[in-house]
Amino acid sequence: MNIQDYTVTRTSNAIRVAAILGFIVLVALIAAPYWAGRADLRLMGELFLYLALASLWNLMAGYAGLVSVGQQAFVGFGGYMLFALTMFAGLHPIPAIGTAGLLGALISVPVAFLIFRLRGAYFAIGTWVIAEVFRLSFAQISSLGGGSGSSLPIAIVKSLAGSRGARESLSYWLALGAAVLVVTSVYVFLRSRKGLALTAIRDNELAAGSLGIDIWRTKFVVYVVTSALTAMIGALIFLQKLRISPDAAFSVNDWTAFVIFIVVIGGIGTIEGPIIGTLVFFALRETLADLGTIYLLVLGVVAIVVMLKFPKGVWGFIRQRFDLQIFPLAYRVARRDNKGA
Amino acid sequence: MDWLNAIVQGTLLGGLYALFAAGLSLIFGVMRLVNIAHGDLIVLGAYLGLTVTTATGLHPLLALFLIVPAMGLIGYALQRGMLNQTLGSDLLPPLLVTFGLSVILQNGLLELYTADPQKLDAGSLETASVTVGGLSLGVLPVLTFFVALAVIGGLQWMFYKTPLGRAFRAVSDNQDIAQLMGLNRRHIFGLAMALALGVTAIAGILLGIRTSFDPSIGGGRLIFGFEAVIIGGLGNLWGTLVGGIILGIAQTIGAKIDPGWQLLAGHIAFLVILAVRPNGLFPRTTE
Amino acid sequence: MPEPTLKIHGLNAHYGDFQALYGVDMQVSQGEVLAIIGANGAGKTTLMRSITGLLSNGRGQVEYRGEDISGLRADQVATRGLAMVPEGRQLFPSLSVRENLMIGAQVGRKGPWNLKAVYDLFPILEQRKDQASTSLSGGQQQMVAIGRALMANPDLILFDEISLGLAPIIIKDIYDALPGIIGEGMSAIIVEQDISKALSVSSRVYCLQEGRVSLEGDANTVSRDDISRAYFGIE
Numbered sequence: 001m002n003i004q005d006y007t008v009t010r011t012s013n014a015i016r017v018a019a020i021l022g023f024i025v026l027v028a029l030i031a032a033p034y035w036a037g038r039a040d041l042r043l044m045g046e047l048f049l050y051l052a053l054a055s056l057w058n059l060m061a062g063y064a065g066l067v068s069v070g071q072q073a074f075v076g077f078g079g080y081m082l083f084a085l086t087m088f089a090g091l092h093p094i095p096a097i098g099t100a101g102l103l104g105a106l107i108s109v110p111v112a113f114l115i116f117r118l119r120g121a122y123f124a125i126g127t128w129v130i131a132e133v134f135r136l137s138f139a140q141i142s143s144l145g146g147g148s149g150s151s152l153p154i155a156i157v158k159s160l161a162g163s164r165g166a167r168e169s170l171s172y173w174l175a176l177g178a179a180v181l182v183v184t185s186v187y188v189f190l191r192s193r194k195g196l197a198l199t200a201i202r203d204n205e206l207a208a209g210s211l212g213i214d215i216w217r218t219k220f221v222v223y224v225v226t227s228a229l230t231a232m233i234g235a236l237i238f239l240q241k242l243r244i245s246p247d248a249a250f251s252v253n254d255w256t257a258f259v260i261f262i263v264v265i266g267g268i269g270t271i272e273g274p275i276i277g278t279l280v281f282f283a284l285r286e287t288l289a290d291l292g293t294i295y296l297l298v299l300g301v302v303a304i305v306v307m308l309k310f311p312k313g314v315w316g317f318i319r320q321r322f323d324l325q326i327f328p329l330a331y332r333v334a335r336r337d338n339k340g341a
Numbered sequence: 342m343d344w345l346n347a348i349v350q351g352t353l354l355g356g357l358y359a360l361f362a363a364g365l366s367l368i369f370g371v372m373r374l375v376n377i378a379h380g381d382l383i384v385l386g387a388y389l390g391l392t393v394t395t396a397t398g399l400h401p402l403l404a405l406f407l408i409v410p411a412m413g414l415i416g417y418a419l420q421r422g423m424l425n426q427t428l429g430s431d432l433l434p435p436l437l438v439t440f441g442l443s444v445i446l447q448n449g450l451l452e453l454y455t456a457d458p459q460k461l462d463a464g465s466l467e468t469a470s471v472t473v474g475g476l477s478l479g480v481l482p483v484l485t486f487f488v489a490l491a492v493i494g495g496l497q498w499m500f501y502k503t504p505l506g507r508a509f510r511a512v513s514d515n516q517d518i519a520q521l522m523g524l525n526r527r528h529i530f531g532l533a534m535a536l537a538l539g540v541t542a543i544a545g546i547l548l549g550i551r552t553s554f555d556p557s558i559g560g561g562r563l564i565f566g567f568e569a570v571i572i573g574g575l576g577n578l579w580g581t582l583v584g585g586i587i588l589g590i591a592q593t594i595g596a597k598i599d600p601g602w603q604l605l606a607g608h609i610a611f612l613v614i615l616a617v618r619p620n621g622l623f624p625r626t627t628e
Numbered sequence: 629m630p631e632p633t634l635k636i637h638g639l640n641a642h643y644g645d646f647q648a649l650y651g652v653d654m655q656v657s658q659g660e661v662l663a664i665i666g667a668n669g670a671g672k673t674t675l676m677r678s679i680t681g682l683l684s685n686g687r688g689q690v691e692y693r694g695e696d697i698s699g700l701r702a703d704q705v706a707t708r709g710l711a712m713v714p715e716g717r718q719l720f721p722s723l724s725v726r727e728n729l730m731i732g733a734q735v736g737r738k739g740p741w742n743l744k745a746v747y748d749l750f751p752i753l754e755q756r757k758d759q760a761s762t763s764l765s766g767g768q769q770q771m772v773a774i775g776r777a778l779m780a781n782p783d784l785i786l787f788d789e790i791s792l793g794l795a796p797i798i799i800k801d802i803y804d805a806l807p808g809i810i811g812e813g814m815s816a817i818i819v820e821q822d823i824s825k826a827l828s829v830s831s832r833v834y835c836l837q838e839g840r841v842s843l844e845g846d847a848n849t850v851s852r853d854d855i856s857r858a859y860f861g862i863e
Contacts, residue, residue, distance in 0.1 A: 067436055069377065114612055117619040118571070120432045121375030125567045126615075129608055132564060136605040252560060257444055264437055293448040300445035307437050308426050504730075510722040511731050517682055518718045520702035521711070523735035523780070 029176055033169035045172045047282050048179035052233045054262040054274035055182050056226045062269035063198050064222040069256050070127025073134045074104050074227045076249030078234025080138050083244055086156045093160050097235040104231025105224050112223045135250035149245025157242060171240050178236055182229055187271055261303045267313025276315050346476055351593035355586030356486030360544035361566035362581045363492055364537035370576050371509045371533040372428060377439040380563030381446035382538060386412055386545020387554050388450055390461050401461040401546050409539045416538030420531040450556035461549035485547045492540055493578050509533060568611040574621030633658050633784055633815045635691040641674050641683055648674040650839045661816045663826035663847060666836035667859060672819045673715055676788050680712050681705035707735045711782035715789040717773040719761040726757040728772050732779030739781025746775035767798035784815045791822050803829060837861050
């Protein structure tokens with residue numbers, strides 16, 4: 001056995017196969033408006049937006065150790081910004097989405113300075129307080145409909161695209177684009193130096209600090225970037241819904257509870273987890289939705305059982321069984337092909 | 342006189358918030374657990390009150406003699422059966438499991454009792470008032486405030502003067518060594534949760550007499566309790582009472598300016614204190 | 629030969645993937661004082677954690693008075709009459725001196741030790757009884773830790789590195805007090821890095837090296853050479 005026979009690599013055959021499969025799936029998804037029905041298209045659009053939210057929450061909680069139960073603050077903020085920017089500033093909806101993200105980043109800075117003073121679980125509840133403050137504040141703005149909310153004017157909706165079919169296709173592509181953008185950015189970020197620092201902090205905050213990693217700054221950057229992207233997703237969500245109200249925009253159930261369950265069930269702290277979790281969540285929802293509140297009860301029970309019995313989620317279980325990873329973050333030692341020998 | 346009235350009413354309201362907070366504070370003090378389902382457990386207490394009073398015709402305050410032990414049992418079972426498994430150095434499991442519990446409680450109550458607002462019927466207690474120095478004070482808010490004083494005083498006494506409190510402090514200091522002293526931390530944690538839910542039951546009943554409630558209001562109660570704890574300073578029960586009072590006063594003054602501002606004013610007071618005194622007003626001095 | 633109070637048979641201990649003890653055999657008879665010596669990392673503290681139940685062991689590896697206690701929790705082991713003075717004293721900082729002693733009595737075993745007996749042994753503790761335990765000097769804290777273990781009226785008491793971090797004069801005081809503490813049938817295990825101190829009060833000695841017993845013998849007859857060989861592993 002010779003050391004030259006081995007090499008350190010991030011890639012493997014499984015990853016190459018997955019990359020090719022992933023590419024094929026992506027092409028098929030881009031073409032979906034030409035083969036899928038209207039209802040399916042809407043469902044898939046919603047799925048992609050949840051995937052994006054889940055990936056972002058996972059980046060915060062699973063990698064940066066920032067467990068937030070108040071991401072609805074930025075979902076709602078983004079949604080309201082879309083409405084305000086298009087209705088009052090006359091912006092076209094698409095640049096308005098980008099601007100909503102920018103404003104989300106801006107507002108997250110003072111928020112971070114405040115709530116980063118809270119540790120651990122208290123940080124979590126602190127984020128919830130912020131979301132409540134956002135909700136109550138937007139409910140006070142009468143030009144946006146106050147507590148009862150408002151609808152996006154028809155003229156603005158029409159400015160997106162002439163026909164309803166074209167609008168729905170566009171809105172689908174935006175959602176797909178957002179999901180691809182978010183998952184790719186999270187992946188690229190985690191492979192970068194900053195991402196490595198983040199993983200180091202997660203594994204051992206004390207040791208990471210003593211190695212000269214600025215923990216506060218790293219977490220701060222993650223928080224601001226996540227907030228900006230979450231606000232953009234929020235804008236997209238309410239561009240699909242065309243109607244906004246404080247209760248819907250800042251719902252802890254819709255934008256945080258479901259997202260957390262997706263990540264926990266799929267596997268926290270992995271890139272693949274949110275993807276699997278989203279698929280499981282939508283499968284559960286589509287089969288159990290008729291049961292109403294029972295469905296939510298089941299979801300809560302599933303999340304608790306997964307957390308207690310399989311804390312690494314579905315993906316963690318698969319990875320442990322088959323030593324598999326699709327988005328290669330870890331290096332592995334592989335035997336070289338001995339073709340030359 | 343109006344402003345003075347707002348301040349006095351806010352102080353009395355603070356007693357209720359301190360009751361929301363006391364259980365949260367106790368649990369955190371003993372096992373560093375932050376229970377996201379705390380607010381929903383308060384609401385559960387109120388619904389248990391509703392069931393008992395409608396089934397037996399008991400006055401809600403008398404029903405406490407049944408509901409406090411019942412909630413205590415629920416707390417002990419919850420801790421031994423579920424929450425003990427989440428305790429460790431990792432923050433996520435307790436947070437996510439109690440979050441799941443919150444969703445289960447909310448939807449379970451919704452399934453059993455529907456979303457219709459309910460109220461506990463306490464007869465004349467609800468409207469009775471006394472006049473003190475020209476201010477008209479509701480008997481119920483005054484009673485709530487004194488119950489809060491008694492509960493916090495009782496918890497303080499239990500914590501510092503009884504063998505149980507000694508065991509709580511020992512386990513909180515060092516779980517391994519406490520275990521060597523013959524203390525089974527799983528049992529001690531169960532007792533702490535039982536006690537916390539006993540207090541929660543009192544808070545739930547008083548809440549249910551004061552205002553109408555439905556299954557969705559738990560999150561808000563958790564936040565009020567949490568804000569009272571942080572304003573007062575972690576690990577200080579009397580500080581928690583002051584925190585509740587500050588929150589109550591901020592809300593009543595906010596409501597006086599504009600009814601829509603009541604909750605917002607409370608949150609803003611909390612954020613301002615977080616900005617200027619991140620460790621709260623009376624942090625426990627640590628060595 | 630009477631049945632030993634404590635009998636350890638083929639004890640293995642792990643921290644995750646790391647194995648700290650390899651098949652350790654050891655026994656303590658009633659009334660016997662045993663010394664366990666060894667370098668840092670030899671497995672002494674792990675052995676203490678295994679005996680007291682802070683680490684769980686494989687079935688049948690630790691027997692106490694004929695009962696298999698390998699799978700018991702630390703609090704269950706404590707109620708059977710095993711007490712420990714932990715390394716680094718580890719008093720409860722939120723408890724006063726008196727409360728630290730009282731919590732030792734939590735197991736509710738009858739015997740000669742109570743608050744008064746501990747105060748008689750260490751009179752300074754009575755003067756300091758209402759102070760926070762952290763306000764005491766290192767030596768006084770060690771007295772509290774010893775008193776806390778005695779309050780349980782144990783049959784077997786474990787002393788883990790009681791001289792660590794204390795001034796020589798205080799170490800001497802504490803070791804002078806030991807014979808008065810261990811008596812009336814109580815057995816003791818003294819874990820020390822300070823070999824001569826440990827040997828001075830014990831009748832038998834075990835030496836641990838890299839998780840294995842490298843020497844077992846009579847405290848009065850083992851030679852210096854044997855010990856250094858067992859201690860450092862140098863031939």
